[in-house]
Amino acid sequence: MEHIIKNGIVYDPLNNIDGEQKDICIKDGKIVDSVSADANVTDASGQIIMPGGVDPHTHIAGAKVNVGRMIRPEDSKKDVVGRAPGQRGGSGFSVPSTFMTGYRYAQMGYTTAMEAAMPPLLARHTHEEFHDTPIIDHAAYPLFGNNWFVMQYLKEGDLDKTAAYASWLLRATKGYAIKIVNPAGTEAWAWGGNVHGIDDPAPYFDVTGGEIIKGLAEVNEMLGLPHPIHLHCNDLGHPGNYETTLKSFDIPKGIKANPITGNRDKVLYATHVQFHSYGGTNWRDFVSEAPKIADYVNKNDHIVIDVGQVTLDETTTMTADGPMEYDLHTLNGLKWANCDVELETGSGVVPFIYSGKAPVPSSQWAIGLELFLLVNDPEKICLTTDSPNAGPFTRYPRVMSWLMSNKYREDMIENHVHKWAQKKTSIATIDREYSFFEIAQISRATPAKVLGLSDTKGHLGVGADADIAIYPFNPETQDPSTDYMKLEEALTAASYVFKDGEIVVKDGKVVNIGLPGRCYWVNSIYDEELEKQIVGEVETMFKRYYSVNFANYAVQDEYLPRSTPVDGVIL
Amino acid sequence: MSEIILKPKEQPLVPIEANNVTPDVFAGKTLEEIKNLGIWHGNRQDRLSKFFDIEGESSENPSEIKIIIDGSVPKTKWIGKAMTAGEILVKGDVNMYVGADMKGGKILVEGNAASWPGQDMQGGELTIMGNAGDYVGSAYRGDWRGMSGGLITVHGNVGNEIAEYMLGGKMVIKGNVSIMPGVHMNGGLLIIEGNVVARVGGEMKGGTIVVKGIIDEFLAGFKYLGIERDLNLEGEIIEGAYHKFKGDLATKGASGIVYAAVAGNSHIAPY
Numbered sequence: 120m121e122h123i124i125k126n127g128i129v130y131d132p133l134n135n136i137d138g139e140q141k142d143i144c145i146k147d148g149k150i151v152d153s154v155s156a157d158a159n160v161t162d163a164s165g166q167i168i169m170p171g172g173v174d175p176h177t178h179i180a181g182a183k184v185n186v187g188r189m190i191r192p193e194d195s196k197k198d199v200v201g202r203a204p205g206q207r208g209g210s211g212f213s214v215p216s217t218f219m220t221g222y223r224y225a226q227m228g229y230t231t232a233m234e235a236a237m238p239p240l241l242a243r244h245t246h247e248e249f250h251d252t253p254i255i256d257h258a259a260y261p262l263f264g265n266n267w268f269v270m271q272y273l274k275e276g277d278l279d280k281t282a283a284y285a286s287w288l289l290r291a292t293k294g295y296a297i298k299i300v301n302p303a304g305t306e307a308w309a310w311g312g313n314v315h316g317i318d319d320p321a322p323y324f325d326v327t328g329g330e331i332i333k334g335l336a337e338v339n340e341m342l343g344l345p346h347p348i349h350l351h352c353n354d355l356g357h358p359g360n361y362e363t364t365l366k367s368f369d370i371p372k373g374i375k376a377n378p379i380t381g382n383r384d385k386v387l388y389a390t391h392v393q394f395h396s397y398g399g400t401n402w403r404d405f406v407s408e409a410p411k412i413a414d415y416v417n418k419n420d421h422i423v424i425d426v427g428q429v430t431l432d433e434t435t436t437m438t439a440d441g442p443m444e445y446d447l448h449t450l451n452g453l454k455w456a457n458c459d460v461e462l463e464t465g466s467g468v469v470p471f472i473y474s475g476k477a478p479v480p481s482s483q484w485a486i487g488l489e490l491f492l493l494v495n496d497p498e499k500i501c502l503t504t505d506s507p508n509a510g511p512f513t514r515y516p517r518v519m520s521w522l523m524s525n526k527y528r529e530d531m532i533e534n535h536v537h538k539w540a541q542k543k544t545s546i547a548t549i550d551r552e553y554s555f556f557e558i559a560q561i562s563r564a565t566p567a568k569v570l571g572l573s574d575t576k577g578h579l580g581v582g583a584d585a586d587i588a589i590y591p592f593n594p595e596t597q598d599p600s601t602d603y604m605k606l607e608e609a610l611t612a613a614s615y616v617f618k619d620g621e622i623v624v625k626d627g628k629v630v631n632i633g634l635p636g637r638c639y640w641v642n643s644i645y646d647e648e649l650e651k652q653i654v655g656e657v658e659t660m661f662k663r664y665y666s667v668n669f670a671n672y673a674v675q676d677e678y679l680p681r682s683t684p685v686d687g688v689i690l
Numbered sequence: 691m692s693e694i695i696l697k698p699k700e701q702p703l704v705p706i707e708a709n710n711v712t713p714d715v716f717a718g719k720t721l722e723e724i725k726n727l728g729i730w731h732g733n734r735q736d737r738l739s740k741f742f743d744i745e746g747e748s749s750e751n752p753s754e755i756k757i758i759i760d761g762s763v764p765k766t767k768w769i770g771k772a773m774t775a776g777e778i779l780v781k782g783d784v785n786m787y788v789g790a791d792m793k794g795g796k797i798l799v800e801g802n803a804a805s806w807p808g809q810d811m812q813g814g815e816l817t818i819m820g821n822a823g824d825y826v827g828s829a830y831r832g833d834w835r836g837m838s839g840g841l842i843t844v845h846g847n848v849g850n851e852i853a854e855y856m857l858g859g860k861m862v863i864k865g866n867v868s869i870m871p872g873v874h875m876n877g878g879l880l881i882i883e884g885n886v887v888a889r890v891g892g893e894m895k896g897g898t899i900v901v902k903g904i905i906d907e908f909l910a911g912f913k914y915l916g917i918e919r920d921l922n923l924e925g926e927i928i929e930g931a932y933h934k935f936k937g938d939l940a941t942k943g944a945s946g947i948v949y950a951a952v953a954g955n956s957h958i959a960p961y
């Protein structure tokens with residue numbers, strides 16, 4: 120099947136195309152040089168074309184996401200969509216049901232989204248939900264930062280064993296990256312505590328968060344993974360945490376990137392950094408330290424961050440950072456779900472209302488924007504809301520509009536947020552406005568590259584997957600800086616979205632769900648002999664401590680309708 | 691007042707969802723249009739006229755409309771959902787969710803109501819002459835923001851967890867109440883003229899509960915404040931002598947008030 124998209128205004132940062140009028144040719148799901156005269160034609164005159172969006176950090180599938188749905192029927196009630204021909208009905212504003220999640224990403228022109236926290240024990244559940252999440256390509260990051268095997272091997276100082284275990288676990292869970300959440304802290308939570316900073320050891324294992332970050336960062340490159348370690352730092356959400364954040368950022372510095380697939384040059388991906396950029400000692404003297412964090416990112420080349428932008432909505436927080444969720448529950452008094460995942464991790468879920476009338480959420484809103492606007496190079500920063508933690512992913516168009524329009528931000532600062540946004544942060548003094556090229560960087564090019572998927576994702580060059588978004592906004596006649604409401608509308612409802620070369624969205628509505636999304640996972644074998652030994656040790660631990668049989672642990676191939684392995688080292 | 695009379699035909703086995711039966715929806719519609727209103731029956735839509743013979747005349751203004759359901763409709767849910775004005779009279783029983791999300795106007799049910807009458811109610815008056823089920827004037831499942839205004843009166847007995855997460859408005863129960871009335875209550879006034887089985891005001895943080903009858907079992911988390919006579923609550927004088935309690939101190943910073951009639955409740959007063 121051939122297709123040609125004519126006359127659109129193209130933003131494709133990985134190919135250095137900045138607003139050129141250009142035709143895009145598609146054949147058999149890929150972007151090609153040219154097509155025959157029989158190709159279907161889509162006219163994109165006066166409209167923006169970008170590669171399909173790539174979300175490097177979101178929570179859309181798995182146990183805690185589902186707990187979020189279950190404990191919040193009132194969130195489901197708020198947002199209900201009936202079924203349509205070829206589509207399921209669904210519900211949920213901050214935690215939509217699986218089908219709605221797929222549709223909603225696609226409607227915004229997003230075609231790839233990564234589940235950022237998968238407890239290995241619950242990998243099957245995660246992939247089952249992916250199975251029911253249409254359209255978008257996806258992957259899941261298994262949690263390693265509080266895992267007993269990892270901590271035991273690191274305690275023994277045995278990086279080889281850690282690497283062998285990690286490569287086995289990535290294959291067993293069909294996982295994509297090494298995710299680290301509050302390293303040592305969630306294990307401490309199993310004992311009713313937490314760790315503070317990176318030098319506080321986990322109970323029994325006696326390894327610190329810093330040692331876990333360092334060990335796993337080395338393992339990540341020993342395995343040649345496509346993505347760097349994906350780090351949720353210690354002390355999330357605590358005033359004064361920026362020092363822990365900066366210390367954590369420094370840990371993997373000096374390690375050399377060694378991806379077998381893709382061409383990332385970073386060795387650290389730090390997530391939802393907005394929640395980690397706070398100064399002060401309590402919520403009264405709390406201030407933004409986003410400028411210091413941004414300065415670090417500007418001066419160092421081993422790191423990419425995502426923001427976790429607060430969108431000022433009522434949402435649902437969910438994380439493997441169990442002790443943080445308990446803190447949040449005692450802070451806002453709302454309901455709380457807590458989960459212990461045996462030898463691996465934990466999690467918590469708490470609803471949260473980021474009200475523009477309240478001082479702290481307003482400051483958090485401003486801190487996120489400070490990061491976006493003070494990090495100079497859009498190759499070092501990705502757009503996320505840590506969906507749904509700081510706000511649902513359906514608000515990305517609004518975040519983009521805030522970035523592109525100083526006027527929009529001024530209106531927010533003057534009329535819609537608490538004065539702390541000005542008092543505690545520098546947001547009111549920044550007038551930078553993102554260009555469409557830069558928006559395409561933070562939402563397409565940068566995440567695709569740091570994921571190691573930029574051969575086929577995040578760009579529109581020949582050979583890329585034909586995942587394409589067309590937005591009804593004309594950059595030649597409309598000014599995003601002043602027409603920001605129109606821009607937000609346009610980005611919310613793409614006029615066309617192509618996935619694998621098929622039209623899946625037209626005029627903001629899903630018209631076809633196309634193929635199942637690809638599931639990316641890392642195929643690496645570090646040392647076959649050592650792995651056998653490790654698996655033996657794992658089996659022993661299963662018999663002793665796990666609630667499931669070892670044979671029921673690994674995710675079988677049948678779970679992945681469109682399995683897409685990505686190579687790590689195979690030794 | 692223009693009257694529209696809905697004479698129920700045989701009620702189906704699977705309940706129908708009559709959230710379209712409100713003065714707001716009927717306003718400005720012809721009789722023919724009202725007969726053709728969609729109504730959910732299980733997983734498909736039917737016309738309102740499938741379940742009711744309909745006659746009368748509508749009006750442009752919802753406050754000028756009185757809907758009379760001329761019979762018992764024990765398989766009909768959501769009557770008066772989110773109505774803002776006008777009146778509904780039901781000459782019999784109703785199923786769940788009568789007056790849910792109600793914002794104004796009046797509903798009178800001459801028979802019994804099933805559970806969830808007046809869920810998340812914000813204004814208006816809902817009166818049930820018979821008994822009602824559980825969760826009278828309670829919050830939507832999962833929500834911590836419940837009934838915030840209006841008046842609910844039940845002349846008969848009610849079930850469990852009424853006024854759950856109540857924030858404001860007033861509820862009067864003339865009969866007896868099962869367990870946990872006013873659970874998680876944060877505001878408003880709940881008056882129970884009959885008896886309560888147990889756990890009145892569990893985890894309440896605010897608001898006021900008056901029990902004129904006997905509370906079988908009372909919670910330990912309430913602080914005794916002594917006896918008060920002839921209560922003056924929201925401009926209404928409630929005569930008699932009452933034990934006054936503050937709680938539920940199982941919840942941090944709680945300042946809910948429970949009054950229990952001195953007569954019959956000596957077993958819960960601390961002397």
Ligand SMILES: [Zn+2]
Binds near residue numbers: 176178235438
């Ligand atoms: Zn996250």
